[in-house]
Amino acid sequence: MRPFKIPGSKPLAQTQGFTKVEKRRLGLLLLATVFVTVAVGASLMKAKGTTDDGLDVPQQGGAISESVAVPTIDPERFDALVSDATPDERVVLETAAVDAMVGVARTLTDRHFELLGRTVLDASVAAVLDADPAAARGQAFTARGWVDSLRTRQRAGREEFVGTLILDDGTTTYFLVLDKPEQTNVGSYARIDGLFLKMFNDEAAESDAWVEGPFLVGPRAVRSYPAFGEVTELGLSHLAGLEDDRLYDETGRPVEWEGIPYEALWNVMAYARDLPAGAIDWDSTRVLDQDAMLSINSDGRSHRGEAFRIPISRLQAVQVLRAEENPARIDTITAGWIGNTTWNDVIHFQSPHAFRDLRLRDYVIGRGFFVKNFAYPSAKQGLRISPLFVIESLEEFEPEQDRTLMFLAYCMGGFTIFTILLFVVLLRRDRKRSIALQSELVKRRRKRRQGEGSEGSIGTASS
Secondary structure: OOOOOOOOOOOHHHOOOOOHHHHHHHHHHHHHHHHHHHHHHHHHHHHHOOOOOOOOOOOOOOOOOOOOOOOOOOHHHHHOOOOOOOOOHHHOOOHHHHHHHHHHHOOOOHHHHHHOOOEEOOHHHHHHHHHOHHHHOOOEEEEEEEEEEEEEEEEOOEEEEEEEEEEOOOOEEEEEEOOOOOOOOOOOEEEEEEEEEEEEEEEOOOOOOEEEEEEEEEOOEEEOOOOOOOOOOOOHHHHHOOOOOOOEOOOOOEOOOOOOOHHHHHHHHHHHHHOOOOOOOHHHOEEOOHHHHHHHHHOOHHHOOOEEEEEEEEEEEEEEEEOOOOOOOOOEEEEEEEEOOOOOOOEEEEEOOOOOOOOOOOEEEEEEEEEEEEEEEOOOOOEEEEEEEEEEEEEEOOOOOOOHHHHHHHHHHHHHHHHHHHHHHHHHHHHHHHHHHHHHHHHHHHHHHHHHHHHHHHHHHHO
């Protein structure tokens, strides 16, 4: 018997699952879901990754990771070459010992001396060395003072500079270095980083008296400055002589600009470091808003040394750096740029504190002192003028996150998933109804044909 088939229909085995049209619709819905998800994710990443708010700061170089190998210093080797246990032995400077220590000292940098844990020389440290010089042989020390004597000598094809320093407390220190700045002469102030060779005794430069002191061997002398000491009041004398930088004079001609003032900057840096608690009522100080910035730009002199509160702003650059030699005796500083969308420009800041937890694009609030408007080469527009501030305090500000976009994303995702599930459920329901209807039609057709067949048989028999 040939199987019954409704014209235009397909076998049931071929109608299971989705039709091509249904699959196409489901695919388009899935593609729309992916598109919406990617669009929302991209908008979130763009909002989070906003960097400079259109502000123009100097071009920043990449961070340099330095790896420094500290040379091995054998104190026993030097101890075997020198003698300074008695007064008579301390008037002799052993050539072999000097040459051996020069061979080590010439390879040392400032970073090496930091890692060696250099000790600052003063009268108390010199007294310890005098009591037991062998215990400190080859150790690193730093001496700052006035150059009392200086002479140049040629030895073994190299130039050496031998002299004496009179430290701030009057202690005499002898030194030998291989290099020095041109401005380092008798009467100038200098810093010597060197290795302790021995206790040495020599005649004073301007008298017949014999003066005893530590002898240091180092790679170079560095220009230095007498220490400010503790600074609890702003040095108005340093600030009074400052002039704000200008790029052009009244006739429109370019002019030379001073840049960042050295002594004034370090005086304010020392003041920000030593500021006594409660010395300034920060709650009543002026906020660095748009009006304050415009006033500073137009007349920096009237705001020199003024304290400001920095509102919620964003770090455009930040670095913790080793400080150059300075009269504030600050070893580490933080420098960077801060931007605010209400300002007409960024501000440059330096601080005597090391803000190691702050990162680029962090939101911050702070307190500081205006120094001057200074010229700098920007990354986009050439020379520009921006305010320079010394920051006393800088803290990260964590704004409350706007969850509206995230909420919309979740709603969109939930709605999309619900729509897909509803679409699948409806398709399955329609498929079942279609199969049931098709089965019912088949049954009816079979019954109708069976009925027609039975009537035909009876009619034939009657005739």
